[in-house]
Each structure stands twice: as structure tokens, then as C-alpha cells.
Amino acid sequence: MDLSLGFIVKKWLGSLLMPLNISLFFLLLSFYFGITKRPYRAAATLVPALAILLVTSNPWWVNQQLLENERVLKAPSQLVDSFDFVVVLGGGHISDPMLSPTEQLSRSSFARITKGIELSLVNPQSRLIVSGYGGSDPNSNAELMEKVARQANIPPANIITIPKAKDTEQEAAVIATYIGQRPTALVTSATHMKRALQHFNKYSSNISPVPTDYLGKEVQGEQRLYEFLPDARFIHRYDALWHEKLGIWWQKIRTYFS
16 A cells, blocks of 8 residues: 555644544543642633533534535535536545445545436436545545445446545646546535536646535434434534644645645
């Protein structure tokens, strides 16, 4: 597995800077100050740990943050038949030979390839480009999504697989060699779309965003009081949004120093 030092460092930093890990770091500090009998420092580090956990697990607050970020780019009201390429970015998977390809895909990967298949069926003249790295997994995300697309009767000759691009930046660079300036639909999760477009717009001015896999929902009807209680599912949803914020900041830092 060919991984550069910079790529490994980026992944480690990205994981360590997630809200749950930051909260655990403060909790460990608080525990240390507690057993060393420094109560004021213990309290000072306990407060941010609890604050992060309470805020990022609050359903109402997390949902509002997701709505503000995911709805910046509007999804098309209808799927049109004007694309030469449909690009579906990878979103993770776990290979398990006991499960079907669709069951091995993560939630985001499944949502993305489903939308990509819909677009491909509306645009039968288009080529479907699926990408996604495998990491330490024996199969790449792109290969699994190709299998799902073929099961949906997308002709194999219409599918281009990009299995070795490790992140969105590399995906954009490789895929640009195929699409050029031809009309292209870009399919990825709504939280990821803003950052993905920044990379793809470097190479093409003919990219149409088609976001999917929305995590924030416009709640219809009155919410019950218990729905405002902390919920671990919303920590996971906020992680996805925070990951994208870190990615955008990382891009800005690299651009500044380059």
C-alpha cells in the first residue's frame, strides 16, 4: 500500500481533531488533574469536554448546522438528460464476502451510487465514473460501486473505475483527464459537495453539482421534548460536517503556504 507521509499525517490529524477525540482528551486531562489534586484545573478541563459532548449530540443544534451547510447548493429539481459524464465519488465500505455489494457499501456510498445510477439511466449516452480508494481493505470503493452499477443494468462499457485516487483532490485530478470541459454531473454527499466542487472547478467549468445523502432534515410537525435530548447518532452526523470543515481549512492553509 503506497501511502505518503503527508497523507498519513493528514489522516491522523483529521482523526485526532474530531469532536469526540477532543472531548476525550479534555476528559483525560481532567482525570489527571483530579488524581494529582489540582481541582481548579480539573474543573477547567472538564467543562469543555462536557460542552463538546452536549453540543455535538444535541439533535436540534446539529440538525440546524447541517441544514445551513448542506442546503447552500440546491439539488436539481429534476434529473436532466444533458450530461456526458456522471461522476460518483467514493464514500467508504467494508468488504465482507458474506454480504452483497450493496450491503458492503457505507450509507453515503450507497446513497451516492444510487443517485449516480438514476442519472445514468436518464442519460443513457453518458459514461459513469466511479471512484474511491480501498485503503487497507482488499477491495476499492470504486470496484464495489461498479458491481452495484452493473447489477442495475448499467453497461460495463459505460463505466469508468478510478480505484487508486486516495482523496478528493486526487480524484478530481484523475477524473479531469476523462471529462475535460464536457457536461458532467458530480454526485457526492451534500456535506461533501462544497469541498468537492472546489477541487473539480480547478479543472472544469462545466460541472453540475447533484448532492445526495442529506443528513440534515427539515422537520415537519411539532417536535417532542425528548427529541431534544442528547443522541449519539447526531455526534456521528456532526462528525461528517466537521470533517468537511477541517478539509476546507486544510485547503486554505496549503494554498496560503504554496
